[in-house]
Amino acid sequence: MLEVAGLEAGYGGFRALHDIALTVExxxxxxxVGPNGAGKTTxxxxxxxxxxxxxxxxxxxxxxLAAVPPHRxxxxxxxxxxxxxxxxPRLTVEENLKMGAFSPAARPHFAERLEWVYSLFPRxxxxxxxVAGTMSxxxxxxxxxxxxxxxxxxxxxxxxxxxxxxxxxxxxxxxxVRRIRQEGFTVLIVEQNVRQVLELVDRAxxxxxxxxxKSGTAAALKSDPAIREAYLGI
Amino acid sequence: xxxxxxxxxxxxxxxxxLPISDYTLHIIILVLLWAFVYTSWTVMGRFGLVSLGHGAFxxxxxxxxxxxxxxxxxxxxxxxPLGVIVAVAVALVIGYPCSRLKVVGHYFALVTLALTxxxxxxxxxxxxxxxxxxxxTPNTVPPNSFEAMQFTRFTWYWVALAAWAIGLYVWHRxxxxxxxxAMDAISDDExxxxxxxxxxxxQKLAVTTISAAMTAVGGALIGQYQMYLNPETMAGVGVSxxxxxxxxxxxxxxILGPTVGAVLTIVLQEFLRILFGTRFIGAAATIYGIxxxxxxxxxxxxxxxxxxxxxxxxxx
Numbered sequence: 001m002l003e004v005a006g007l008e009a010g011y012g013g014f015r016a017l018h019d020i021a022l023t024v025e026x027x028x029x030x031x032x033v034g035p036n037g038a039g040k041t042t043x044x045x046x047x048x049x050x051x052x053x054x055x056x057x058x059x060x061x062x063x064x065l066a067a068v069p070p071h072r073x074x075x076x077x078x079x080x081x082x083x084x085x086x087x088x089p090r091l092t093v094e095e096n097l098k099m100g101a102f103s104p105a106a107r108p109h110f111a112e113r114l115e116w117v118y119s120l121f122p123r124x125x126x127x128x129x130x131v132a133g134t135m136s137x138x139x140x141x142x143x144x145x146x147x148x149x150x151x152x153x154x155x156x157x158x159x160x161x162x163x164x165x166x167x168x169x170x171x172x173x174x175x176x177v178r179r180i181r182q183e184g185f186t187v188l189i190v191e192q193n194v195r196q197v198l199e200l201v202d203r204a205x206x207x208x209x210x211x212x213x214k215s216g217t218a219a220a221l222k223s224d225p226a227i228r229e230a231y232l233g234i
Numbered sequence: 235x236x237x238x239x240x241x242x243x244x245x246x247x248x249x250x251x252l253p254i255s256d257y258t259l260h261i262i263i264l265v266l267l268w269a270f271v272y273t274s275w276t277v278m279g280r281f282g283l284v285s286l287g288h289g290a291f292x293x294x295x296x297x298x299x300x301x302x303x304x305x306x307x308x309x310x311x312x313x314x315p316l317g318v319i320v321a322v323a324v325a326l327v328i329g330y331p332c333s334r335l336k337v338v339g340h341y342f343a344l345v346t347l348a349l350t351x352x353x354x355x356x357x358x359x360x361x362x363x364x365x366x367x368x369x370x371t372p373n374t375v376p377p378n379s380f381e382a383m384q385f386t387r388f389t390w391y392w393v394a395l396a397a398w399a400i401g402l403y404v405w406h407r408x409x410x411x412x413x414x415x416a417m418d419a420i421s422d423d424e425x426x427x428x429x430x431x432x433x434x435x436x437q438k439l440a441v442t443t444i445s446a447a448m449t450a451v452g453g454a455l456i457g458q459y460q461m462y463l464n465p466e467t468m469a470g471v472g473v474s475x476x477x478x479x480x481x482x483x484x485x486x487x488x489i490l491g492p493t494v495g496a497v498l499t500i501v502l503q504e505f506l507r508i509l510f511g512t513r514f515i516g517a518a519a520t521i522y523g524i525x526x527x528x529x530x531x532x533x534x535x536x537x538x539x540x541x542x543x544x545x546x547x548x549x550x
Binding site for chain 1: 412415416418419422423425426427428429430431432433434
């Protein structure tokens, strides 16, 4: 479904990513794990078109996304839940969700998808008229995921959904991700919380200083001694 | 809300029939025409697109209309739409790269400020055609000529009232549209807006186009009404700032805000002008300037913003 090859990206004189290759098959959940500053967010931004890659290809369902602007990438079926949620704090929950279905293709389905997101997250229905910036971190994450789902994506990119949340809330957020998987979405998730994310994905890539060091099934990585020592603290 | 609007509408049908002086009617017409221009500015200004380029759109609208009439005898009814096209074209030429290159905030204000000065200086420099800094007067024909868009004051009142009402209607339509929510999202977080699938450039250009087009119409009407065009009062930074100040002091997030701003600034200007007359040259402008600065510091949401806030608190 998604194929990234030879990807290089950066900011100004800084090369944040080089020679990245990864694939995501339909129906899979794949994680990219690694420490702070490894380039995980840059990778997400390069896939969703927010950052133009310097080299390499990002191919989604057979089309190269090189010159495709971000809003068209959303229309093609990739939705991005950005790092730190990045809701529109002055808009209400419902307006935030509405923005997720902004593309002309999604607009006619707004009402039914809103209903569907509310049925997934009943809490959001309760909060529909609340200004998004006044909700708790966990609720904001729920809203951010809901907003991405409004475009009914084929592939959901999630950038550190657990960042900045209390441990109990982190568990809830991972439960949400699990439910989204069960709904049949393909998910590419970036996380620092390696232990928990490996419990919920099929495969993972380990990203360190801008390049992929290791990859494999979640089970294999969990038993890999180097990973256990560096990321799982065992 | 509804009965209030009907009352306001009925009240505005009265002035031409009241025993008021020609001067008072003149001030009311000016207030309506400028209120239309200020309303136009808030169509984009309320979304953080603080344009100091509206002097340019105003100048392009008014000069295109008047020059085509004087030099080619083209009726302002055709000249005005052409002026709008010129203003919109310039707005897009500036707006597109600004949006693509993410020129926002102060930098956007500076780019548009430069634009407005370029238009003013071009008018001044093109003296043979535009009359330069001495200004120009549209060739006159017998009064109340429909073709020349030269009406009596009585007719002008209705034209100004219609323009103002249409301006409010457009503001209202934008306020209720998806574009309003999208622009709010963009001004909250432009990157997140792009990430969720909003075509940022397109939304920005949409409000810019509407705003510039309306401003050009306003400029053309003011020029035709005053029958005198001057680059200092119809283009350039001075008029851009006047537009921004009036819109902000009245309140740019409320539909009647810019209108209140127009009443305030024009009545205040006239009052100070008459109060000081020819004594203390510059005193009127200084007091005016100080008051505006105080407004912006202490009432950033404007008079109407403060009133709406108070009403909301009382209800809650």
